[in-house]
Each structure stands twice: as structure tokens, then as C-alpha cells.
Amino acid sequence: MTAAALPSPLRIGLSRGALELKVFLRERAAVIFTLGMPAILLLIFGTIFKGEVGRTGVDFRQYIAAGIIASGIMSTTFVSLGITIAQERDDGTLKRLYGTPMPRAAYFIGKTIAALVLSLLETVVLFVLGSLLFGLKPPSTPERWLTFAWVFVAGVTVCTLLGIAISSVPRSGRSAAAVLNVPYLVLQFISGVYYTFSDLPSGVQQVGALFPLKWISQGLRSALLPDTLLAAEPAHSWEHGRTGLVLAAWGVAGLVLCLTTFRWKRRRDA
Amino acid sequence: MSTVRWTRESPDHRSRTGRIAATLGGMNDTAVRVRDLRKRYGDVDAVNGVDLDIHRGEVFALLGPNGAGKSTTIEILEGHRRRTGGEVSVLGTDPGRPTRKWRGRLGIVPQTSNEQPELSVREIVAHFAGYYPRPRNVDEVIEAVGLTDKAGARLAHLSGGQRRRVDVALGIIGDPELLFLDEPTTGFDPDARRRFWRLIEGLAHGGTTILLTTHYLDEAEALADRVGVIAGGRVVEVGSPLELGGRATATARVGWLGPEGRQVLETDSPTQVVAELSQKFDGEVPELTVTRPTLEDVYLTMIGETR
Numbered sequence: 001m002t003a004a005a006l007p008s009p010l011r012i013g014l015s016r017g018a019l020e021l022k023v024f025l026r027e028r029a030a031v032i033f034t035l036g037m038p039a040i041l042l043l044i045f046g047t048i049f050k051g052e053v054g055r056t057g058v059d060f061r062q063y064i065a066a067g068i069i070a071s072g073i074m075s076t077t078f079v080s081l082g083i084t085i086a087q088e089r090d091d092g093t094l095k096r097l098y099g100t101p102m103p104r105a106a107y108f109i110g111k112t113i114a115a116l117v118l119s120l121l122e123t124v125v126l127f128v129l130g131s132l133l134f135g136l137k138p139p140s141t142p143e144r145w146l147t148f149a150w151v152f153v154a155g156v157t158v159c160t161l162l163g164i165a166i167s168s169v170p171r172s173g174r175s176a177a178a179v180l181n182v183p184y185l186v187l188q189f190i191s192g193v194y195y196t197f198s199d200l201p202s203g204v205q206q207v208g209a210l211f212p213l214k215w216i217s218q219g220l221r222s223a224l225l226p227d228t229l230l231a232a233e234p235a236h237s238w239e240h241g242r243t244g245l246v247l248a249a250w251g252v253a254g255l256v257l258c259l260t261t262f263r264w265k266r267r268r269d270a
Numbered sequence: 271m272s273t274v275r276w277t278r279e280s281p282d283h284r285s286r287t288g289r290i291a292a293t294l295g296g297m298n299d300t301a302v303r304v305r306d307l308r309k310r311y312g313d314v315d316a317v318n319g320v321d322l323d324i325h326r327g328e329v330f331a332l333l334g335p336n337g338a339g340k341s342t343t344i345e346i347l348e349g350h351r352r353r354t355g356g357e358v359s360v361l362g363t364d365p366g367r368p369t370r371k372w373r374g375r376l377g378i379v380p381q382t383s384n385e386q387p388e389l390s391v392r393e394i395v396a397h398f399a400g401y402y403p404r405p406r407n408v409d410e411v412i413e414a415v416g417l418t419d420k421a422g423a424r425l426a427h428l429s430g431g432q433r434r435r436v437d438v439a440l441g442i443i444g445d446p447e448l449l450f451l452d453e454p455t456t457g458f459d460p461d462a463r464r465r466f467w468r469l470i471e472g473l474a475h476g477g478t479t480i481l482l483t484t485h486y487l488d489e490a491e492a493l494a495d496r497v498g499v500i501a502g503g504r505v506v507e508v509g510s511p512l513e514l515g516g517r518a519t520a521t522a523r524v525g526w527l528g529p530e531g532r533q534v535l536e537t538d539s540p541t542q543v544v545a546e547l548s549q550k551f552d553g554e555v556p557e558l559t560v561t562r563p564t565l566e567d568v569y570l571t572m573i574g575e576t577r
Contacts, residue, residue, distance in 0.1 A: 004403035004404040005403060006370050006371065006374065006403050007400060007401065007402075007403070011400070012400055012401060015397060015400050016397075019386075019389070019393075019397050022388075022389070022393070023386045023388050023389060026388035026389075027388055091382075091384040092380060092382055092384045093384050093385075095350065095380065096378070096380055096384065096385075096440075098350070099348060099349070099350065099373065099376075099378040099380070100373060100378075100398065100401045100402075100444070101370040101371070101373040101374040101401050101402060101403070101444070102401045103370060265350070
């Protein structure tokens with residue numbers, strides 16, 4: 001028998017990414033809850049709140065819009081990924097894949113591709129809503145576009161890795177949504193998504209600053225909102241260097257957790 | 271779909287064709303070799319010294335009650351579980367160190383269907399084809415499992431039996447040398463089960479080695495060249511379905527309706543008894559039956575002894 005070459009991990013990874021997207025977009029409930037929820041929140045909070053942030057001349061609704069784009073990224077990556085992987089582990093999908101010659105990396109490549117595309121989609125939806133209703137403007141200079149791009153990519157990468165890592169925590173697929181939504185909800189409220197971050201009590205600010213969502217929100221504000229807002233930022237600076245460092249640290253931690261704790265089987269199948 | 275019905279009188283026929291094909295391919299004669307396999311969970315020996323040889327081209331059925339070590343053994347062979355001790359070789363490779371290349375030569379049909387209900391039959395089969403170095407033709411495989419009419423249908427719209435056929439399609443898309451079938455027809459209606467058997471017979475005829483686990487004794491009898499019974503963590507007997515447990519030579523029971531009512535005679539020479547009865551009744555013997563223990567009788571006796 002002549003040996004035929006095994007297909008490359010990248011090729012299978014791309015094919016898995018396309019499959020994941022196809023499945024996601026055909027699941028109407030998933031589309032509505034994952035993509036629609038942040039949009040609904042944007043509408044609600046944008047309707048409730050009025051006025052400007054301090055005396056910066058920045059519309060508070062635009063401040064919220066930038067934060068909700070950040071939390072939308074976390075929703076399509078961390079929450080959605082964590083839940084689907086936990087379910088795939090519980091229903092035996094992962095075990096079946098493990099029994100084929102599919103390279104393990106291809107599974108993660110596929111998940112990452114799907115997360116990137118869905119986050120992009122989510123960001124476009126939120127941005128269009130924000131600009132139509134609350135006058136949110138696209139990045140005004142090439143430098144701000146660059147900031148937007150790297151904060152987006154870093155945010156998606158970090159939240160994807162953490163979503164894969166946390167998928168091993170829920171004991172079953174059913175409890176996954178509950179487990180995943182707790183950190184997501186808490187982080188949204190302590191990271192300056194729905195409030196001006198500097199208005200939060202300083203203890204809460206310090207806790208929020210330990211986690212990535214605060215830095216992704218701040219990074220997106222730095223790309224989308226004018227520098228007059230700096231007066232209302234805690235450090236009176238965009239802190240790009242610190243943002244990069246915190247996200248890199250979480251990225252490394254997430255990667256290590258993925259590599260060391262990922263399970264292809266249920267606990268009882270070990 | 272062309273199907274070949276093998277008569278029960280020639281249970282060796284299939285395996286012989288398969289073995290010849292394997293020999294012509296210059297391959298080793300043994301697909302699975304297990305010696306003194308052990309698996310401990312805590313202080314429980316789930317598998318306690320299993321020995322097993324499965325030849326290339328044969329259909330081997332592994333029978334055993336739940337908790338006998340059957341699933342653990344299969345999962346070790348599939349590379350899903352680590353063993354505590356013993357020697358295992360599957361297609362010449364230690365499944366404790368699975369490689370992609372080795373996985374490409376296996377097909378696994380797990381106990382439960384779990385594929386994405388939003389995908390169509392063709393989409394999922396075509397996707398899995400991309401994992402293998404030399405996959406079979408997607409439409410041919412869909413035809414082989416009898417789902418050509420449903421190729422464009424989403425899995426959510428298929429019946430349980432049809433979804434099981436998708437599982438088999440995913441198991442054979444890589445053109446495996448060895449196929450694991452774990453309780454493939456649980457929950458089937460009798461008609462669907464028969465049609466599924468024909469599919470498996472077709473695969474066996476093509477030379478695929480098949481390791482089947484089942485709780486249905488008629489299924490093992492219809493499909494398997496050899497049957498192994500596992501109980502208490504070890505293989506208690508291996509034989510052809512017709513010979514297992516001394517079935518072929520066991521005492522026969524001849525029954526008929528005599529003048530005083532139903533008569534039953536246990537005998538080692540049923541032919542002679544029937545000839546005598548035939549003379550006595552001068553032709554047709556009323557309500558004549560000749561029975562030997564069924565595979566189920568033999569099996570239940572066997573697992574009963576180990577309890």
C-alpha cells in the first residue's frame with residue numbers, strides 16, 4: 001500500500017472554521033442570543049442614558065457603544081466558545097473528532113477562525129447601530145485604525161484562548177451557560193462597559209483592571225472617541241503600552257491553560 | 271444498493287474471502303492482538319487479563335453484559351483509554367500511542383450519534399473526508415449506507431436509523447482497514463435492523479475487518495464469523511456463533527403432538543428419533559419441532575457461570 005500524505009492541519013483547520021460558521025449561522029437561537037444580545041443592550045442603555053461624559057464633550061452613549069463592542073467581542077468568543085466546547089465535550093463530539101486523524105491543532109484553528117469572523121460581524125452590527133443612533137464615528141486617523149485593529153485582534157485572541165480554557169470548568173454541557181455567564185456579567189459591570197470606568201469606586205476599578213475586558217474597552221475608546229475623553233480616563237492617558245502588556249499576559253496564561261487542561265473526553269471517560 | 275446474502279450454512283465463507291484479500295495485499299494476518307490486557311479503576315479490575323485475536327477480513331462480535339469490561343476493552347483498542355497492563359497491537363500499532371497515520375486506517379462508529387443537526391448528510395460526510403489521506407468517494411459512501419435520497423437533508427430531519435447510517439458513513443469515509451461498531455442497532459425497529467445488517471454484510475464482503483459489540487444475540491449470529499464472550503473482565507469463550515458453548519453438539523429437543531398431548535424428548539440423535547416417529551405416524555409427524563439451544567441460551571449460561 002502506498003502511503004498517501006495526511007492533509008495539513010491548516011487546511012483541515014480552515015475547513016473546520018467554515019463548518020463552524022455554517023453551523024452557527026444556521027442555529028437561529030445562537031445567532032439571536034450571541035449576536036443580538038449586545039445589540040439589544042446597546043439599544044436599551046443608549047435609550048436610558050443621556051448627556052456627556054463629565055465635561056469632555058463626548059456623548060455618554062458613544063462611550064457605552066465602545067464598551068459594548070468590547071463586551072460583544074467577549075460574548076462571541078469567551079462565552080459562546082466556552083459553552084459550545086463544553087457541550088461538544090459532553091455530547092461526545094470531541095471524542096469522535098479525537099478518534100479521527102484530524103490534527104488537534106485544526107480544531108483550535110477552526111474555533112479561532114469562527115470566533116474572529118463572528119466578532120467582526122458583531123462589531124460591524126454594533127458599530128452601525130451606534131453610528132446610526134448615537135453618532136459613533138469610525139476611527140478618524142490611520143493611527144486610530146491601527147489601534148482599533150490591534151486591540152480587536154488581541155481582544156479576540158485573548159478571549160478565545162480563555163474561552164477554550166474555561167470550557168473545561170463546567171461539569172456538564174447544561175451547566176456551561178450558567179458557569180460562563182457569571183464572569184462575563186461581573187466583568188461587564190466592573191470594566192466600564194455600562195458606566196464611566198472612572199466613576200466606579202476605586203476598589204472596583206482596581207479589580208476590574210486585573211482583567212482583560214477593561215483594557216479592551218479602554219483600547220477601543222482610544223480608537224473611536226476623541227482625546228478630550230482623556231480627562232475622564234483614570235490615568236488621563238490611553239495607556240496603550242499597559243493595555244498591550246495586560247492582554248499579552250492573559251494571552252500567555254490562556255494558552256498555557258489550554259495546552260495543559262484541555263480534555264477531549266468527559267470527566268467520567270478519563 | 272447491491273447486497274449479498276450469506277447463508278448461515280457457510281459462516282466461514284466471508285472471512286476466507288477477506289483473509290485472501292488481506293494476504294494478497296501482503297499484510298499481516300492479524301488485525302488485533304491482545305494479551306493479558308488489564309485496566310484498573312481505583313481498586314476495581316474492570317478488565318482482568320483479556321486475550322483476543324482478530325483476523326484480517328473477519329467480522330468479530332464481542333458480547334458481554336454491561337460492566338463486564340467490554341466497552342473498556344474496545345476503548346483501549348480505539349486509543350481512547352489507557353491500559354494498566356498487558357500487550358495490545360491494533361493494525362501493528364500500540365493504541366496507547368496513537369498517531370494520525372494509524373487513526374487514518376481505523377473507522378470508529380461510536381455508541382451515540384452526536385453530529386451537528388444543522389448540517390446536511392453530504393456536508394458532514396464531505397467534511398470528514400477531508401481528515402483522511404485517501405478517503406472514499408463521498409457520494410459512493412452515501413449510496414453505500416443507503417442515504418442517496420437524503421444526501422441534501424439536514425441531520426435534524428433524519429430518523430434514528432438514518433442518523434446511525436450517517437455514523438457508519440463517517441466511520442467508513444476514510445476507507446478503514448478496521449471498523450469498530452459499538453452497539454450499532456440499539457433502538458432500531460426490526461425492519462431497520464435487517465436493512466442495517468445488509469449494509470454491514472456488504473462492508474464485510476468488501477474485506478473490511480469489523481469489530482462489533484452488541485447486546486442482540488441474533489445480530490451477532492447473523493453478522494459475525496466469530497463471537498467472543500466477555501464476562502467478569504475476561505474473555506470466557508471464543509467460537510463461531512454456531513459452535514459457541516458446544517451448541518452444535520448439544521442435546522437436541524424433539525417435540526411432537528402425540529395421542530396423549532405434547533411430547534418432548536431430549537436426545538443426542540435427533541435424526542434417528544424423527545425417522546422412528548415418521549414410521550410410527552406413517553408420514554407427517556404432528557407439530558414436529560427439533561431445537562438446539564439458541565445462542566442466547568448458551569450465552570446466558572456462560573455469563574451466569576461467571577457470576
